[in-house]
Amino acid sequence: MAPVNLSQPGGGGGGGGRNRSVQERMLRCHDKIRLFLDVAQRVVQREGDEQQCRDGAYDVARYFRESFADHTADENLSVFPRLAGLAEPALAFADRAIAEHVRDELLVSELVTLCDQLALAEADPARVRLAAVLAELTPRLLDHLAFEEEFLFPLFAQLAPAEEAAMSQEMFDRRDARRGP
Ligand SMILES: [Fe+2]
Numbered sequence: 781m782a783p784v785n786l787s788q789p790g791g792g793g794g795g796g797g798r799n800r801s802v803q804e805r806m807l808r809c810h811d812k813i814r815l816f817l818d819v820a821q822r823v824v825q826r827e828g829d830e831q832q833c834r835d836g837a838y839d840v841a842r843y844f845r846e847s848f849a850d851h852t853a854d855e856n857l858s859v860f861p862r863l864a865g866l867a868e869p870a871l872a873f874a875d876r877a878i879a880e881h882v883r884d885e886l887l888v889s890e891l892v893t894l895c896d897q898l899a900l901a902e903a904d905p906a907r908v909r910l911a912a913v914l915a916e917l918t919p920r921l922l923d924h925l926a927f928e929e930e931f932l933f934p935l936f937a938q939l940a941p942a943e944e945a946a947m948s949q950e951m952f953d954r955r956d957a958r959r960g961p
């Protein structure tokens with residue numbers, strides 16, 4: 781399994797640098813989510829040697845604990861509240877996406893716990909459980925990402941530039957706060 785380079789573009793303030801639009805950065809986050817779901821699947825299938833699988837599990841746990849959590853917070857706290865103020869059906873779309881975040885919370889948390897375990901040592905029970913978690917979570921998340929991309933992200937075009945700038949600043953502040961001084 782090839783190592784994942786977390787310093788690639790997309791790991792920063794909502795998926796990329798400050799010169800990118802919020803929508804571009806959100807799309808980059810979605811690409812990363814798809815990438816790390818794939819890495820998790822390769823950990824389940826024991827692609828590569830034991831060290832590569834442990835490294836892959838470490839990368840998946842770190843990604844979902846940090847960047848995925850930031851992305852979800854961006855949407856819940858900075859993005860969807862602004863989109864929800866646009867003409868209907870924006871509010872209904874935002875409500876659906878937030879409900880899906882809540883629905884998936886427990887499985888994402890279990891994914892992180894299992895990958896933390898598999899980063900420390902190969903263990904069949906954890907790997908078998910991870911397979912079951914991914915079988916449930918992966919199609920849900922892929923459908924969620926596609927829904928946001930088709931119905932929510934195009935609404936960014938209707939926001940005033942000042943709203944987009946405020947949203948963008950909140951996303952960078954969120955990451956700075958997590959990383960600390
Ligand atoms: Fe989302």
Ligand SMILES: [Fe+2]
Nearest residue numbers: 810855925928
């Ligand atoms: Fe998203």
